Amino acid sequence: MAHSLDDFVVDVTDTIRFAMEKIELNKHRAVVVVDGSTVVGVVSDGDIRRAFLHNVLPIAPVSGIMQLNPRTTTESDSSKRRQLIQDARVTVLPVVTDDNSLVDVELAYEPFDAA
């Protein structure tokens, strides 16, 4: 099942609440954070949970809570990418160009419910 890349991307100025909505849509527990098309971070369910435990509000920007050093790949071969995402133990692996521009995401599993 092909995924819609838009469901996996938020802008660096978007709110945490918006990221939660995207995660709810994409069913992969994480979204990629971009500035223009440049990957600047990843936000996962766990990052949001930890932020809320620090009393950060849902209207705060994702930039304040995102992971700053996400694993990314420039690999074009899909079977190698599959291997990479398993080794990295993440649900969403950004696929980027050499200058870190987002091209696609590699997913750890197919959505449970594509409907």
Add this chain to the structure above:
Amino acid sequence: MRHIAILTEARSSYSYFRPIVRLIDEEPDLQYSLIVTNQHLLPTFGYSVEEIEREGLNITDKIHMTLDGYTPVTQAKSLGVLMLGITDTLARLQPDLVLVLGDRGDSLMTALAAFQMNIPVAHIQAGERSGNIDGMTRHAITRFAHIHFASGPDAAERLRKMGEEEHRIHVTGAPQLDELVHGKFAPADELAADLGIDLDKPLALVLQHPVTEEFGRGEDQMRETLEAICELELQTILIFPNTDAGSDALRLMIERYHRPFIRVERTLSHRQFSGLLRIADVMVGNSSSGLIEAPVMRLPAVNIGGRQRDRARATNVIDVPYERAEIVSAVRRALTPEFKGQIDQANSPYIGDGRASERVVRILKDIVIDANLLTKQLVY
């Protein structure tokens, strides 16, 4: 029992107070209250208050002060918020002494509030020279401080020339060097595992803050540094800047330059930062730690721009303007064995014999608090 209130606003100042607080803890006649504010309380900056909590220190107050925006206006207004908060805190705690540090507005607000309330103020890192706004803030704190702790004879002499009375001036050395001298830092293998460092490759530590009097130019200044790092393709740990005006633009610039060899951290624990000073091969940016802490570790520092313009420096420092080509060639030079070989620890202008905190704590304990201490006069 003498009660000392201590203000800390960021990891950098906490590293000065940590050894002092430990010693106060061991003194039956002394107790402390740690007041935590500004950057320590912000998730964007890594919520470094958690490090203090993990170490089990006694935090009595958390004062939120930082207005969003990170402009000269919000910076000034945020200090007003702290002034209100710290006043209520001091009124409630009723400390016998207040201990502040360095050249930050946070310390000035605290000194001003305490001075108005007739609580004696002791100031660490008094009398040094540093950049414009911070530098003038340091000397403004001197006016409101009753006890000056100088890191070396040069700073003490400046305090005398400013008209401060001799009995207030104490040459103690720099307390933030104590733990470095005593080897209290994270070991290399632990840092390698936690921060993904390849110990066989050269490592750069980058820490660049906005320069408050050059507001609006920080983004371009940071770009030059990041372009230089990318040209060098050097393994790099990059730490977020402080909350000063213009810092949000720097943070965004840093996020945009994500490269496989660059790792970005919102903050680091004190022992991680100290450990990195030891294993890094070059420090790049405009932090005072390149001039004060780095020479103790024989770490070359490429100091960019004018933020540390007036600060005394050792031979580990190479000064460069905000120009990528100059930064690249300075880093290359810093990484040569010849440059590393000529760094002489002994020529550092800061006294780092590992005993500064001891001296500070002994004075805090023994000094007589009377009218002579509380009534200040200028001697010129």
